[in-house]
Amino acid sequence: MSVGTLSRVQAAYLQHAARQLKAAGVGTRAVLAAVDRPPASWPPALIDELVDDIRRNADTAVRAGLDLRRIPPAPTPVRPPAAPTPAPAVSGTRIAADAPPLRVPDGTQLRTADQILAADQVSPFTFDGSMDSLRSIPVSDLADDLTPTVLARLEAAGLTSIWDLLMRIPRSYVDRSTLTPIAALTPGTEATFTGVISGINSNHGKRYVRIRITDGPATITCTFFNAMWMAQRFPDRSLVVVQGTVSEFQGNLQMSSPVIELLEDASAILIPIYPQTTIKNEATGKRDKELSTTMLRTATVAALQRLPALTDPIPADLLARRQVMGRLQALRAVHVPDSAEHAAAGRDRMAYDELLRLQLALGVIRNAQAAQPGITHRPTGRLLQQWTASLPYALTGAQQRALDAIGADLAADAPMNRLLMGDVGSGKTAVAAGSCLMAIEGGFQAALLAPTEILARQHYEELSEALTPLGLRVDLLVSKQLPRPRKEVLAGLADGSTHLVVGTHSILSDTVVFDRLGLVVIDEQHRFGVDQRALLLAKGPDGAVPDILQATATPIPRTSAITTYGDMEVVILDEKPAGRSPVETEWIPAAPFDSPHPEPWKAIVEQVRQGRQAFVVCSRVDSAGHQSETKAAAAATDAADELVGGALHGLRVAVAHGKQKPDERKAVMDAFKAGDIDVLVATTVIEVGVSVPNATVMVIMDATAFGLAQLHQIRGRVGRGVHPGQCWLVADTSNDDAVARMTAMVSTNDGFKLADMDLQIRGVGALTGTAQSGRDAGLRVADLLRDSHIHLAAREDARRILATDPTLGRHLTLQREVDLALGEDAQYLTRG
Incomplete structure (x- = not known):
């Protein structure tokens, strides 16, 4: 029997009968449930049980003034009448009354x-x-x-x-869309069934509770360990729904800690499983x-x-075009779904909302930046053409496309804020140089910032060699040992005689004043913060904002880039210059320093014999699990000593690390570049900016201490000339993530493929920095990897909204949502 077979009058009279019986002292489970719940929500099993209760308490019903002729015919009893004398409890066991077998009523269904x-x-x-x-x-x-x-x-x-x-x-x-009779359950499979509790046994000594459940023809035992409260959770003869993995013991069906609920309570076709919290x-x-x-x-x-309705601030035309459900529908579908498809559609709508808010926040920032006073450059092409003609190689198609895009940005009125992203060795420095020349052609100065002094010196040497013949003055501004006295460099920047300055954070100092700063190139931009960039913007001429070109050799998947760099236009160098050799990578568990037999040391000896050079990179972590330069420096020094006396005896070995004085480290690097050193044992100070075309072997000790992006950067120090490179990863590990990283490194030299793999291995937060910071960018539902299609749709829709409402002033509810959901996280995402 179901609600659908009852008239409204019949259903109302049944509820009236339940209330009268309750007042007369009949407190069965069906009577109590029917009193408090609207008849429209009664499952068929409740109606059958209620009719059964009324008929079995006929005398009480008549005394209460009920007309039994208005009660539907009694179904087959849900449970037989109790025996006159209930069976006693024995050995901690609650035993159902002695009676014929219990059974589940026909037509029992889960609730919608x-x-x-x-x-x-x-x-x-x-x-x-x-x-x-x-x-x-x-x-x-x-x-x-x-x-x-x-x-x-x-x-x-x-x-x-x-x-x-x-x-x-x-x-x-937990999917309970298919109910299986107990007799048809198969050991080793997941199943859902309904049944009646026929007995409960508690063993406090062994800390378990066993619940016997029957559907009439068959019985199964469900065991719960360390959950003694389960013995009191369900009364005997309760009609329950159970889901779990079926097993067998001594020929009897059983389940261990299944999901079990009263059918009349919160039973649903899909049971949501939430992340649990210990308190x-x-x-x-x-x-x-x-x-x-x-x-x-x-x-x-x-x-x-208690939530009857929700307003929806997303424009109706966007909702219609994306064919997404309403907000309240989505919340209901996620928490109380009728099907897996229903739940997925609800989750997709919630993910869309989050990603749209994120892209709106980034778009508002982008529009605010574009509204600032910018510099309109007028490049002539003269210096750029002279420079490209002097190069010993032709620019790749990707480099030329990047220069064209940057040139268009420089010529525009709005300030440029562009990211130049390329793999290791893709030629970012050449694009940076060409960009600086376009700015200089129009009468402005350029500045190039690098995160380390080593990288700044590397850039200065390359750029001064290339640009000085064009009649340009290139200066270096770092803490010590300037090619020109610091006072002279500062004067050149102030009077405009210095066309390009290369340096570190020293350029950000208040004492550094430019005559006409028009372009700032920030290399490895993720090392700089928002506040530092703001200092650069304040150095523009007449209050104008210099154009910003940010470069990174850490490829980022598109799904992550449109979040991390959502306020920037991105140009990608996806080709490598001709002549770059591939690097073959191998992973081995160990390479003792005192033995010449491990493959990495044999490879180094052979390559040095042929006139080549090699790197050995060491790392150490501190007690908190972070890479420690102090420990790494000691490890590099110790490794060099052991190699000299062991596997690499007879070779010229030197050490470079961050704890050396700058002049000492520079002398070592210069000697290595000159070929006076065969093997450089170093820490990660050589990660970026070090270019020694003659180096062909890289050995990375304790390789699991590094992330994929860092490993790829370090590997990029070899194979930079005409000779192919070799990279040896030395790591003994069984950790799943570490094994995945090592396998990924061996499988490809493509930094963008590695970035995708990194996204899958470590998760989005690790790439964007949000994991380390504890921020989640407002993403409680969306996943940048899984929801890339939703993310791209949200980005398109955000741009559509902002095209006519750049500050969200016409969408105040949406503006408020963005502010509350993201707050300063939107700014955080643009820090890099």
Whole structure:
């Protein structure tokens, strides 16, 4: 029997009968459930059980004034009448009364989402209908629906508002769309079935509870370990739904710790499984309490029952074009889905909202930057043509396309804010040089910032050699040992006689004044912060903002780049200059310094014999797990000593590390470049900017101490000339992530492919920096890897909205959402 087979009058009379029986002292489970729930939400099993209860208590019903002729015919009993004398409890076991076999009523079904969320007798929340207003509704507003224990644990876990609660989305679902008879269950498979509890056994000594469940023809035992409360959770003869993995013991079917619920309570076709939280006991200091997935399910259903509607600030035309469900529909679908497809559609809408907010925030920043007063460059092409004609090689197609895009930006009125992204050895320095020449042609100065003094000196040597013949003055500004006295360099910048300055953070000093700074190139831009960039912007002529070109040799997947660099235009160097040799990479577990037999040392000896050179890179971590330059310097020094006396005896070996004085380290590097050193044992000071075309072998010790991007950078120090390079990764590990990184390095030399692999291995947060900072960029639902198609759609839609409303002034609710959801995180994402 179901609600659909009853008239409204019949259903109303059944509820009246239940209330009369309750008043007369009949407190069966069906009577109590029918009293408080609207008949529209009654499952068929409840109706059958209620009719059965009324018929079995006919005398009481008549005395209460009920007309039994108005009660539908009694179904086959859900449970037989209890025996006159109940069986005693034996050895901690609750035994169902001695009776014929129990069975599940025919037609038993799980409830739909609409049935679960139907709540005619609850009061809706008082709020303005916006999603963000839910942030101000405390979970204590659910006090009538939740126990004090659940409320206390929600608040202790940080879910203090209804917004917090509804944004804790399930991590997975248990699918109960197919119900299997117990007799048809197969060991080793996942299954869902309904049944009646026929007995409960508790063993406090061994800390387990066993629940016997039958559907009539067959029985199964469900065992719960260290959950003694399960013995009191369900009364005998409760109709339950169970999901779990079936096993077999001594010929009997069983399950270990399955998901089990009363069918009439929160049973749904898909059970959401939430991330659980352990809660610290302030009195004992132990984490001995838990906000369980069951508690979260109960709380979210209660909240959704009191949420009648939500306003939607996304323009209707965008929602129609993207064919996404409404916000309230999405929340309901995620927390109480009717199918896996229903849940996925709800999650996609929530992910779209997050990614649209993110792209709107970045777009507003981009528009604000474009509105600042910029410099309109007028390059003549004269210097650029002379320079390209003097090069011993032709620019690649990618380099020429990059220069064309940068030239168009320089000629525009709005300030340029462009990212130049290229793989190791793709020719970023040449593009940077050409960009500087275009700015200089129009009468402006250029500055190139590098993160380390080694890299700054490398750039200075290359650029001064290339540009001085064109009649240009190139200066170096670092802390010590300038080619020209510091006072003379500062004077040249101030009077305009210096066309290009290369340096480190020294350029940011207040004492450095430019005559007409028009372009700033920031190499390895992720090493600089927003505040440092702001100092550069303040150095423009007459309050104008210099154009900014930021370069990185750390390729980033597109899905991550449009977030991390969402306020910038991106140009990619996806070709390598002719003549660059591939680097063959091998991974081995060990290479003792005292033995000449390991392959890396044999390779170095052979290459030195042929007139080549090699690197050995060492690293050490401190007690907190971070790379320590002090420990790495000691490790490099020790390694060099051992190699000289062991595997590389007879070769010229030197050491370079960050703890050396700059002049000492420079002397070592210069000697290595000149070929006076065969093997350079170094720390990561050689990671970027070091170019020694004669070096062909790279050995990276303790390779698992590095991330993929850093390993790829270090590997890029070899194979830079006409001779092919070899890279040896030395690491003994069984850690899954470490093995994945080593395997990835061996599989490809393509930095962009490695970036995609890194995204999969380490996750988005590790690439954008949000994991280390503790920030999540407002992404509680969306995943930049999994949701790349949604991200690209959100970016397109954000640009469509901002095209006519660049400050979101016409979409104030959406503007407020962006501010509340991201706040300063939007600024954080542009820091690099």
